Amino acid sequence: MSSPVTTNNVLDRSIFTTLSVEQQREYYSEYGFVLLPEVVSPVQITEIANEAAGSPRYDFIDRWPGPALEAIITNPKLLAALRLCYGEDIRFFKAVYEEWRDQTEDNRQRGRQRMHRDYTPIPKNGDYRNSCASWGNVGCYLIDLEVDEGPLWVVPGSHKIAWGAQGDSWEQFAGGARMVLAKAGDAVMFHNLTIHAGGIMRSGKPRPSVFPSFRPAWAAPLGTVPEWPKAIVDQASPALRRLLAGQNDGVRVDAYGIIQHH
Numbered sequence: 001m002s003s004p005v006t007t008n009n010v011l012d013r014s015i016f017t018t019l020s021v022e023q024q025r026e027y028y029s030e031y032g033f034v035l036l037p038e039v040v041s042p043v044q045i046t047e048i049a050n051e052a053a054g055s056p057r058y059d060f061i062d063r064w065p066g067p068a069l070e071a072i073i074t075n076p077k078l079l080a081a082l083r084l085c086y087g088e089d090i091r092f093f094k095a096v097y098e099e100w101r102d103q104t105e106d107n108r109q110r111g112r113q114r115m116h117r118d119y120t121p122i123p124k125n126g127d128y129r130n131s132c133a134s135w136g137n138v139g140c141y142l143i144d145l146e147v148d149e150g151p152l153w154v155v156p157g158s159h160k161i162a163w164g165a166q167g168d169s170w171e172q173f174a175g176g177a178r179m180v181l182a183k184a185g186d187a188v189m190f191h192n193l194t195i196h197a198g199g200i201m202r203s204g205k206p207r208p209s210v211f212p213s214f215r216p217a218w219a220a221p222l223g224t225v226p227e228w229p230k231a232i233v234d235q236a237s238p239a240l241r242r243l244l245a246g247q248n249d250g251v252r253v254d255a256y257g258i259i260q261h262h
């Protein structure tokens with residue numbers, strides 16, 4: 001697989017538009033992320049905007065969404081890529097709908113968030129959902145990203161950098177970052193160890209997006225996490241229920257590959 005093509009640090013989106021699912025898996029394995037084109041349809045984008053109106057940010061564990069956002073969890077294009085990368089038996093463990101209306105001054109000055117990995121083995125706030133040894137986050141962007149309007153910055157191949165290499169911060173790897181300019185409806189799947197950062201909107205306009213997270217069934221969180229509410233699981237379609245059940249099941253493997261006993 002050839003290395004990512006860039007112009008002025010911008011990855012060429014067209015390289016992603018013709019990949020087969022197997023090529024998406026190869027790209028993901030090599031670079032730690034892959035853009036999945038046209039995952040959310042224009043009609044769904046409008047429905048999501050209606051559903052989310054008045055709620056600029058929410059975590060699905062606090063508020064289960066309406067049908068348009070729920071449909072993202074079982075989106076066939078997403079699940080095909082996720083299952084090829086993580087195996088047939090996967091769990092949906094988290095999602096956040098986010099419009100990014102409240103940017104910090106720090107982010108505004110830098111033009112983006114701090115470079116980070118989403119994997120958090122020792123959460124300061126007691127939320128263990130991001131602590132699974134293996135998982136993937138999917139950014140579903142509901143507007144076109146531009147160089148000055150919320151680009152996603154990704155460091156290709158950074159999922160291979162050893163845990164512990166960060167010292168105080170992942171910011172030291174920012175020089176290798178490239179911009180991914182997703183179009184409205186595209187999804188970008190990234191590995192839990194891939195270094196990345198969301199870019200700010202220079203215009204100050206909202207940046208609606210949703211971030212569903214999935215893990216292989218074996219990769220349990222390192223501490224207890226909430227199960228999805230029983231009422232939601234009971235009402236779910238069989239395909240969705242399979243993704244929701246058993247949030248604490250699996251093996252606890254830490255950042256160094258050591259099995260932790262419950």
Ligand SMILES: O=C(O)CCC(=O)C(=O)O
Nearest residue numbers: 139151152196197198199
């Ligand atoms: O918004 C994005 O494009 C990335 C967001 C992100 O990495 C985060 O909020 O942790």
